[in-house]
Each structure stands twice: as structure tokens, then as C-alpha cells.
Amino acid sequence: MLDLIWLVPALPLAGFLILVAAGARLGEPRAGWVATAFTSASFVVTALVWISLLGRDAENRVFEKVLFDWLPAGNLRVEAGFLVDPLAITMALFVTFVSSLIHLYSVGYMHGDPKFSKFFVYLNLFVFSMLMLVLGNNLVLTFLGWEGVGACSYLLISFWHTRESAARAGKKAFITNRVGDWGFMLATFLIFTTLGTVTYTDIGALAPNLAGGTATAVSLLLLVAAAGKSAQLPLYVWLPDAMEGPTPVSALIHAATMVTAGVYLLSRMSPVLVHSDVSLRIIAVVGTATALFAALAATAQHDIKKVLAYSTVSQLGYMFLAVGSGAYVAALFHMITHAFFKALLFLGAGSVIHAMNDEQDMRYMGALRKVMPITGATFIVGWLAIAGVPPFAGFWSKDDILLAAWEMDGGGGLGKVLWAVGLFTALLTAYYMSRQVFMVFYGEAHWNEARPAPATDNDEVDLAEFEGPPETVTVEAHSEVHPHESPWTMWVPLVVLATGAALGGLLNLPVIGDWLFLERFLEPVFAGTMHHITAGTGTKLLLAAIATTGALIGIWFAAQVWLWRRVDGRKLEPRLLEDAFEVDAAYARFFGGPGRATAQLAADTDRVVVDGAVNGVAQGTRRLGFLLQPAQSGLVRQYAIGIAVGALGLATWLLIGAVA
């Protein structure tokens, strides 16, 4: 059964190829069904592999399947092989599961889009790349998947590329991710030069030989890679903009799967990370800072998807905190529960946007619970899960992370500080999610209120001009809105994900003495690198109680402001927060100023020197071609002369060689 592992990525690849060849002919909705079928089949195979892996002893749950030598070049051997261990199979399971649901959802969501089949082409290619990323048995293969998901992300963000903002967002994601890729490549080179291998099992075995400095360098480079892909400070800027893509894409790629690749990479390389306490601490600090920063920004967003985007950045920060504390299982646990509830929230948001005729501003929503009962109910489940209300999934995984931070043996009580910040972030999370739920699903309907005229272009116009009251010119684009529940293809995934978000905690429930299924399953992978919780039951219960109280305070406060309207919400939302501390603007200014000048210089050099050389070669080639052309005259006698001259040349050379 384990041998079937190659089918897991092969199935989405087959779907991709079929759709490339015949997607346009299949058309809507058949192209969508084909894509969904192949992804679901991949999930079924993954589940079968997982079951047969469970059949083995806990210590023997590692299986390597090498298909062939891919790049035999000198002493660098890169195999095309799969590494099936608990970590990889856990990733593959939730990736294929969530992907299948989101494929199904997209069949409804993309209804009527002129590029319907192309959307599924990209989606299947994405699933294939993501599976190569998690199943590859070496860094190079993972990098192949890493680049693949990046390319798909870029293509899907700018899927509606006729929209200027979508095209720009795609470009931004692409460029920011380049920085991360650079880190990945350097880390790979460094690993190869020091250890002489790029295969994970060998790296695991040889890592103890690494010098401390090298381990730190590799770890930090991996952090750069992970920060790019998983949108951590300071490289997070592309993720909020990535919301320009279709909502299923935001749910699948920019919430549930691709953005967790960074966490996966760090977990996979834990044998190296463990040799560098410094970098573990840096990872924890970066994660915590990102979590807090993004949560603050999320409290002041008006776009329903932007809130979720910042929230994703923030939750990924938690996972980094977990990795930095050595709590890899907690990181993966949170990754899984997060995949459930964040995909659920995004798909719910998509359902809302769909119903509201593409309106994304939460100020013009409200009271949708009544007209969209299923979307409303499932969204509320997602909200309670992310807010950390027991017994929903998010509570358990977040609690694990905070507990690990509490116990982190950083010098000078670093762990306690990170714990406190994490706790405060949890409070903020509960607040901004409640705010969203109250604005969208409760209160009064604002569906058909007049919108202020959009500021034509924020980058160009001085903000001071807009100090006065917002103009209330009605924009014609929004005709009467009549929200309605979405088709079954859209709400079925919502219900399934809501079940996951509600019950996901069962995966690793600490209450029933021996359960901790996920931890037991994953433990062999992180043997020797993982931090084991030492706290007694009393401490655990106390911390959990504090976290729950924090979450409830956040919800209560949001209710004060947004449900009962006892406080004016606008005062809580300074421009600074809405603009996410102006980081984007600062980047824009830097890259617009000195950065642009540098780029211009590089571009000029490129045009004059490099292009000049290339064009020169091209022109020279053509000129040489035209010079030689007369020889190809079509006259047999000239051809014969060619042969004769050639014969003479060969004979002379060989004879001279013989005589000399």
C-alpha cells in the first residue's frame, strides 16, 4: 500500500494534464468536476497510505520510495523520491482533504467565469506542487514544489489580471517571495557543501556534525525562506494584497496550505535547528512579533477578506512561535486546526461576497445571518474556533503553543514575555473576529447604503485633502443587493470544514489521559529535537483558564462596540492601524526612491551591456546566416565542391598527423 505514494502527486498532475489538453472543450462545469475528482482520488490514496503507515510500529513509520536518480551530477545526487513519515503524511492528508473541499466549492464559486477551466488547471497544478513540496525526500525536490506553488500562487492572485490591482498584487507576491527563495537556495547550498547531501534522512543523521555557526547560518537562511512563503515580518506584505485573487484561492493557498510551507520546512529541518538555540529564539521572536503586529492591523480593516488575511499572518506567527519553542507538534496541530477554521472563514467570506454581488466592505453588510443561515452558522463555528473558545479546535492548538512558550528556556524570562504577548494577541484575535462576525452577520442590514466615492488613487493623492467628511456620492456599480444562500457545492464544504473546526481538537486532546493522538503519531519524527512539556496539571489548567478568560474579554469588548454599539468603533480604528503601521507605504517609498534608482541603474546596465551583448550575438548570428546562405545555392556542382573541399581538408589533416 505504501508503494502507492507516487499516485498522490501523480493524480493531480494527471488532472492538470487532462485539463491542459481538453479543459476548454470540457468547459463548465465538467472541467471543475474532473479537477475535483482527481484531487479527491489523491486524498483517498493518501488516506490509504496513512492507514498502512499506522499499521506499522511507531518507530518504523518511515518509508522512502526512490523512483529514480533525477540529477546524477558528480557527487551531487538528487533522487526523485518520496519520504513518507508521519510529518509528511499528516501534511499530505490535510492538504488533499482541504484541497478537495475547495475544488468542490470552486465549482460553484467560479460559475460563469470565462476562464473557468483555466482556473482548475492552475488549481490542480498547485495541488501537485504542494504535494511534491511535502512528500519530496530532499531539499531540491521540496524546492521544486516550493517554486511550483509560488508560480501557481502568482498566476492565481493575478487570475483576473485585467484588474490593475490584481496584476500588481501578483507581481508583489512574486517579488517578495523571491527574497525567501534566495534564502532557501543559499540554505540548500550551505547544507550541501557542509554535509554533502540534500536528502532529509541523511541530513538528519549527519546534522550533529554541523558546527554551531553553520547550523545557525542554515537556520537563519531557512527562516528567511520560511518568512517569505509564510508571510512573516518583514516579508508579510504580499499576503494581504494576495486577497485580490478569487476567494477559493485565498482559502486554499493563502490560508490553509501554501503559506504553511514555511512552517513545514522549519519542522522538516528540525535536526539542524536544534543545534542553534540562537536561531530558535529568533524564530520565536519573529513569530510572536508578527502575530501581534498582524492582529493589531486586523482590528481596523474594513474589507472582509483583509481581516482574514491579517489574521492568517497572525496565526502563522503563532506557528513560528511554536517552532521556536521546540513545540513542533503544537505547530503542526495549529496548522491543521487553522487550515480547517481559516479555510472555513474564507469560504464563508466568499459565500458572503458572492451573495452581496462582490461587495467586500463589511460596513455595507450586516444581518446576513437571517438570509444566509448555513453560511452564518458555519462562520460562527469558525469564529469560535479561531477566537479560542473551548471546546472548539483553535482553543486546544493555541493553548498548546502558549504552554510551550511559557516553558521556553530562553534567557531572562524570554519565554514568559512571549507567552504574555501571545496571550494578548489571543485577546485581540477574539476581538477582531467578533467584530467581523457582528458587522457581517448581526446588527442591521446596510446592504444598499450609499458608498462614498472611491479615492481615485491613494498613492498619488495627498491624504490631507481628505480630512473633510467623506463625500456621499452614490456609486452606480452597486445596484440593489438581495443576498441569498449559496448553491450546495458551496455550502457542503462549509459544513464539512465547520465540523473539522469544531471537533479538530480531538486530534490532540490532552484531557483524556492517554489520547494525544497527533503527538504520539508525530513524536518519532521529532525525537531528540522536540521540547517535552514538564508543567504539571495545575499549571496547565491555570494557563488554559487565563487564555479562555482573555478570549472571552475580547469577545465581550467587541460586543460592546459592534453589537450593542455602546462605544463608537471609529475611535478605536486609527488610520495607522488600518494602514498596518504604514509598512507598505514605507516599502513603497523606499522602493520608489533609492530602490527605484538602483533598479533603474541595474535596468540601464542590463539594457546597454547585457541586452547589447545578447542582441549583438543575435544579430551577428543572423548576419552570419545570411553570409553563409549563398553557399546553399541549390546547385549540385557547388554542393559537390563542398564535399570535395571537405574531403581534401580531412585527408590533409589526417595525413599531416600521420607523417608528423
Add this chain to the structure above:
Amino acid sequence: MIPVLGQVFTAPSIDWWALAPQLILLGAALLILVVSALLAERCPAWFSGVVALVAGAGVFVSGFYLWYDIRDSGPRSIVSGALSLDGFAVLFTLLVAVAVVMTVLVADAYLEREHMDSPEFHALLLLAATGAIVMASASDLIVLFLGLESLSIGLYVMAAMQFRREEAQEAAMKYFILGAFSSAFFLYGIAMVYGSTGSTGLAHARDYLNRLDTAIVDQPWMLMLGFALLLVGLAFKVAAVPFHFWAPDVYQGSPAPVSGFMASAAKAAGFAAMLRIFFVAFGQSRTDWSPVLGVLAVVTLVVGVVMAIIQTDLKRMIAFSSIAHAGYILVGVQAGTSEGTAAALFYLFSYSLMVLGTFAVISLVQWQDGQPLDRFEGLADRRPLIGFALTVFLLGQAGVPLTSGFIAKFLVIKAAVDERTWWLAIAAMVISAAGAYIYLRVIFAIWRRPGAVDEEGGEPVAAPVVPPASGFAILGAMAFTLVVGFVPQFLIEFARDAVPVLLG
């Protein structure tokens, strides 16, 4: 025992099984000729094609049988030293079988559309294929020459078969005259080798060179002259510069399926002979011929690529590109090592499938004014699968990773690097980069959306009918190109096992 001129001639004992591929091809050709002549008008149209197809498949199967036979009982010399039965010969037998099957499949609809006589076409194809296999397995220069001529004469006529088209007549005539010219060189080369070694057997030549090393023999100049002249004849066959002039005119003028056969099986047979003569028999004097072949490779590469770039006719462009590919294969041959030979074999096998596929796509369309590139615009739009397949073939020829072409280029260049002929490796890489332009141009053209209607004839742009047989052949070649690109190991090992040995 029959006394001949006072000597006793012993009829050689013949291992008939080992000759199965040649016998199948000959038998099928004769069957086609006899039946179609006897039945004349009553002979069903499908008859010759089916026989040729079955013969091709039969050769393929017998090739496999022989492969395992050799693996069990080792390579051996058959027909008293005239032919060798070794992995090398079998590899080329399989290659020729594939080329025959592909050509028959592609030619099926082509012959009907162009109103050409199919029994003659198929019979000639099978005879030419016999010649190619004989060339690849010959261990005597005279036998080799017989194979060369059987192959060439078949091809001369096949090139002219579209006798209603003037270009075809012209192409065949040029091919014939120049072919005869170069055959004369080859034959004279055999005479020189005979004159210096006293035999036309390749084993004798090797023994002679061994003695040369120990300075028992002097005067190697006659042998060197023989080398040069043999090389001329074979360089003509594989279309190396400056013996290449015929190739563009002939490829362009011949029916597209025939061009495909020339670029694959005929070229492969030429290289088979070259490898057997230079690598096996004259391996001792590698230092003499290796630089010559290296220079020949670079000149061939440069001229092939540069001339391909300025072409506007797709068929002619592929013809020049085929010249350039001969250059890459020469890079592998000149290394003179087992690795280089294996690389050349790998290259020949993968390139043959790509070029057969390319000409199969080209054969789907035929205009009065040839195959101008701009007529192919929008092909991928109208026939996505065919467009995709052509893209794969072109990317493969450009040497893009994940196609067999990449591995092939990688292996030949690696062989040059291993032999420390840096200049050659670097030249091949640079030219390869420049050469990618040729194929990208075609790929852009076929994926570009067409400009609605052609302004002159008002003829709608490329939406060819795809006959099932051609489609099958094209998809097969595409699958091979991709599979070898992903999983090259089996073909690499096959090529390594097929590196020739000389049998005494």
C-alpha cells in the same frame, strides 16, 4: 566445399535466427512486391501498409529476443565475420524498427492524400531499413558498403515518389548525384584500408593498428587516407558540415514522412557505421581522429544553428536543425570513450523519436508553397493536443529539462568534459543556448492566435485533419520524449549496455 579459383571456399555456417530482423524486412518487402504485382488492381489498398507495419513490429520483437539472447550467451560474430550480433546492432535494429513503424503510420493518410503508390513506397521503406540494419551490424567494410547502398538507393527513390511535385524530383536528383559522389569516396577509402591492412575486416584493421603501436609496421599514411575517405562517406550520410548541402534541399523536397525517416533511421545508420569504424576498429588511434571529429562537430553545430535561424520554411528549418543535432552527436562520438559512445546512442535514440514526431506533425499539412512557418500560426489553438506534442518535440530538440533532449545534450557534453575537451564542451553549450531560439520561434508561432484568414488564398489557417494513425504515432513519440525526460535511467542503461565490442 566448392573450389573457387583454386582456393577452397567454405560456405559459412549461418545462424539464421540472428538474421531474423533482416530476413523479416526482406521477406515482407518481397511479399508486398509479388502480391501487389500479381493482384494489381485487385490488391486491397491497405495490404502493403499492414504488411510493412507487421514487419516493423516483428523486427522490434525479434530485436528484443536477440537482446536477451545476447545477454545470455554473449555477443558473437555471425556469417563468418561479416556481421556482428551485439547489443550495439540490436539497439539500432530496435531504432530502425521504431522508425519503420512510425513512418508507416504517418505515411498512411499522406500517401492517400498525395495520390502516391503505396506498395512501392512500403517495399522501398523496408529495403532501406534492411540496409540500415546491415550498416549497423556490419563488421566488414564491404558488407557495410552494401548496407549503405541498399539504404541510399531506397531513399533516392522514396525522395522522388511525389513525382507530381517538381521539388521532389529535384531533391531526389541532387540526393542521388551527391550520394553517388560520396559513395565513391567511401569505396576508395575501403580500398585504402585494404591496401594498408590487407583486409576489409574491421578486426584485421584493429590488429594492424596494434602492431603499428609496436612499430612493426610503418607507412601509416595510406591507412590515414583511408580513414579520411571513409569519414567523408559517413559524414555525408549523417549530414555533417561541409558534406551537408544536400540535406536541406532533400528534406524540404521529399515527402515529410520520408524526411522523418532520413533524419532518424538513415542518420542513425551513418552514426552506427561511424562508431563501429572509429570507436571499435580504429580506437587505437583515437588521438589522430578525435580532434578532427571535434572540429567537424563545432563547424556542423555552428552552420546548422545559424542557418536554421534564418529559415522561414518549417521543413527546411528542421532540416538545418537536424544538421546541428548531428554536431551534438559528433561531440559524443569524438570523445572516443564508452561514455561518449553511450551518450551518442542515447542522443540518437531520443532525437530520432523527436524528429519523427516533428515530421509527423509537418506531414499533416501541405501547401503549394511548402511549409512556411507563418502558416502554422494558431495550430495549437485549433488542435491543442497536436500543438502540445509539437511543443514537446521542439522543447526536446532545444534541450529543455524534463524532456529526453535535455538528458541527451547533458550526456554528450558530459562526455566531452570527462575527456577534458573543454573548448568543445563550452562551444556546444553556447551554441545550444543560441539554438534554442530556433525552436522557441516555432513554439511562439504555433501558440500565437492566428490572424483569422490568410490574405492571399483566403485559406483558413492551420486546422489540419488528424488521421488516427498519425495521431497515435505523434502521441507515442511525445510520450517517449517526456518519459525519457522524467525517467532517463532505463535508456541510459540500455545505451551503456549497447556500447559496441569488436568481435574477431
